[in-house]
Amino acid sequence: MQNAVITSAWVRGWAVSRGTPPPVEEPWGYRIDVGLSRHVFRHVLPEPDAATVRKLCETVTQPYAWLKVLAEPEDVAGWIPPEWTVPDDPGFMMYTALSPSPEVAPPAGYTLHTEFHEGVHHVRVLAGDGGLAAHGQVAPTGPTAVFDQIETFDGHQRRGLGTLVMRNLQTAAARAGATTGVLSATVDGRGLYASLGWHHQGPLTGVVRDGSAP
Numbered sequence: 001m002q003n004a005v006i007t008s009a010w011v012r013g014w015a016v017s018r019g020t021p022p023p024v025e026e027p028w029g030y031r032i033d034v035g036l037s038r039h040v041f042r043h044v045l046p047e048p049d050a051a052t053v054r055k056l057c058e059t060v061t062q063p064y065a066w067l068k069v070l071a072e073p074e075d076v077a078g079w080i081p082p083e084w085t086v087p088d089d090p091g092f093m094m095y096t097a098l099s100p101s102p103e104v105a106p107p108a109g110y111t112l113h114t115e116f117h118e119g120v121h122h123v124r125v126l127a128g129d130g131g132l133a134a135h136g137q138v139a140p141t142g143p144t145a146v147f148d149q150i151e152t153f154d155g156h157q158r159r160g161l162g163t164l165v166m167r168n169l170q171t172a173a174a175r176a177g178a179t180t181g182v183l184s185a186t187v188d189g190r191g192l193y194a195s196l197g198w199h200h201q202g203p204l205t206g207v208v209r210d211g212s213a214p
Helices: 003-018 050-059 073-077 161-175 187-195
Strands: 024-026 029-036 039-045 066-069 091-097 111-117 120-126 132-141 144-152 180-185 199-209
Touching (some): 003 180, 039 050, 073 199, 091 187, 111 161, 132 161, 144 161, 180 187
Antiparallel strands (some): 024 029, 066 199, 111 120, 132 144
């Protein structure tokens, strides 16, 4: 996929998944008003370069403003002024073709719960004591769907719960009419998604404005 195409799909689906206003198109990409105290808004740049990133960083003075840049963190670190930081949590843009998956039963001792709310399909896996063991959600927006908030909690890992969540989400998205899935992976999640047939598009680097900066 082209960076512009995958980014357009990601920002639209991410906004639905997180319940934010729709993304606003800008000359360099997109702006999403997130509205959190430590994540006020984010600018997403599908085709970044040093001059564009530097100018944007100089223009944006709001503490806890974020950039999401489809470029290597080492490159981005050289483009930003001192008031901005590249956190040590690299991301990876990934995509896959979607189709309904064969039904998978949860492991013994776990139960699977699904819910659809405000355009988002949610999957939760509960342990025998009722505690949350794993969860995830997907927001279909036409032919694409964004997978988000995928997590398996400590004490429940390496039991196939991540695969269980992803396969159920993929089926829900495919049945909603989506043919391509998109997500932003962490270092820990990238291996799971690759094992399920997801393809690596490229790096997705976050940059945040210092909260103490004037």
